[in-house]
Amino acid sequence: MxxxxxxxxxxxxxxxxxxxxxxxxxxxxxxxxxxxxxxxxxxxxxxxxxxxxxxxxxxxxxxxxxxxxxxxxxxxxxxxxxxxxxxxxxxxxxxxxxxxxxxxxxxxxxxxxxxxxxxxxxxxxxxxxxxxxxxxxxxxxxxxxxxxxxxxxxxxxxxxxxxxxxxxxxxxxxxxxxxxxxxxxxxxxxxxxxxNTPSARLMTRGEERLLLLEEVEVLLASKALVVDACRHVVRDARTVIPLARRPILFALARALGEAWPGDVSRDALVARVFRAKHADESHRARLRVEVGRLRAMLGALADVSATKRGFALVPHRAREVVVLLRPVEEKHAAVLAFLADGESWSSSALALALGTSQRTVQRTLDLLAVEGKVQSFGHGRARRWMTPPVPGFATTLLLPAPLSGY
Known part of the structure; x- marks a missing residue:
């Protein structure tokens, strides 16, 4: 040479x-x-x-x-x-x-x-x-x-x-x-x-605060019952119940967790979980079915108790119920979390990382582009997508369970 x-x-x-x-x-x-x-x-x-x-x-x-x-x-x-x-x-x-x-x-x-x-x-x-x-x-x-x-x-x-x-x-x-x-x-x-940047939000008894990654680690090892909206699981220090593939059940668990130690009315649950403006008997019947399924899923950790106006979450071992949220709520948070690393991604790479179809990812990217949240450059197979990271937040560390290998 x-x-x-x-x-x-x-x-x-x-x-x-x-x-x-x-x-x-x-x-x-x-x-x-x-x-x-x-x-x-x-x-x-x-x-x-x-x-x-x-x-x-x-x-x-x-x-x-x-x-x-x-x-x-x-x-x-x-x-x-x-x-x-x-x-x-x-x-x-x-x-x-x-x-x-x-x-x-x-x-x-x-x-x-x-x-x-x-x-x-x-x-x-x-x-x-x-x-x-x-x-x-x-x-x-x-x-x-x-x-x-x-x-x-x-x-x-x-x-x-x-x-x-x-x-x-x-x-x-x-x-x-x-x-x-x-x-x-x-x-x-x-x-x-x-x-040293916030990785999640903690909601308990109607109050919220930001958590560093170290604080999230301490929380998950504590005696609290955690409804984890970052990974879509319900857990305590010993048991983890995945609900990533059961979105209705997780939505119920999250609503009950946010209201703890109080309850949530049946009409409020119907509106939140089923997106119905007016609850009728069919909605209430479906709610009873889904609550029964949630009660069976959470049997090792908590009960879903019926009250006069609705339902409440009653933990078995935990002293407290908390909800762990992403630092920034966003409908397409998983896609934005990957793009938040500041690098350019192809839609095929995002589909591979997310475990979904490339067409689904492409539709999401098109919607986010219309909203001005992402931008693309290049054409065809050379097209790449990127967005600046959300200032002050470490969003990529708390992706849903199938993505993070949790």
């Missing part, structure tokens, strides 16, 4: 894309194309970066297996940053195996971390944790160790283990300082801010 290529590679490793481009911008050989692709990715021109990486992979040819594998890893990272979650994971796995077989353990570890980041985005926490444990960071450079600690912190935050998350972020910050890469330090600082 000639001196200009070596100097450009060192500049990129130090987070200096302009310094790299100054050395190889006019060259079209395979190593230069690859480095130019990485530089363009660091500068945010992901479309150009992707094209350059593919050109580099073709230019290296079949005999340069390691170089081609590195190009595949770089392309996978570009796809991840642009939230193209449908990018073929098998290609990344094959590239990682090639790099490991040829002794390039640093880039093989980077490929593994990209795979874990993708799993983290789509909520597969158990698999992400397992794959992360397969990589030994002992002999990796500081930048790689910092990236690993960021992943450890991300998993811990989504599992509501704030102490472990803070410890991992502190280790990541130390490694980033040793690596001397400003962009990496900035990413760690942004991740740390999540722990």
């Amino acid at each position: 000639d001196s200009l290529i070596t100097a450009a590679a060192r500049a990129l490793a130090a987070g200096d894309p302009f310094g790299a481009l100054n050395r190889i911008a006019l060259r079209d050989d395979a190593p230069a194309l690859a480095l130019r692709g990485i530089a363009m990715a660091q500068l945010g021109d992901l479309v150009r970066a992707k094209a350059l990486m593919r050109s580099a992979a073709r230019a290296f040819g079949s005999k340069e297996a390691v170089a081609r594998a590195r190009c595949v890893v770089a392309e996978a990272e570009i796809a991840l940053v642009s939230r193209d979650l449908g990018w073929p994971a098998k290609a990344l796995d094959a590239a990682r195996a090639t790099l490991e077989a040829h002794g390039d353990h640093v880039n093989a570890a980077h490929a593994r971390y990209l795979e874990v980041r993708r799993l983290l985005l789509i909520g597969h926490l158990d698999e992400a944790e397992r794959k992360l444990a397969e990589c030994d960071p002992a002999h990796l450079p500081p930048a790689s160790r910092a990236a690993r600690e960021l992943l450890v912190a991300g998993i811990a935050m989504r599992r509501l283990r704030t102490k472990a998350a803070r410890t991992a972020l502190a280790r990541a910050a130390r490694e980033a300082r040793e690596a001397g890469i400003p962009a990496l330090s900035s990413e760690i600082e942004s991740a740390s801010l999540v722990l």
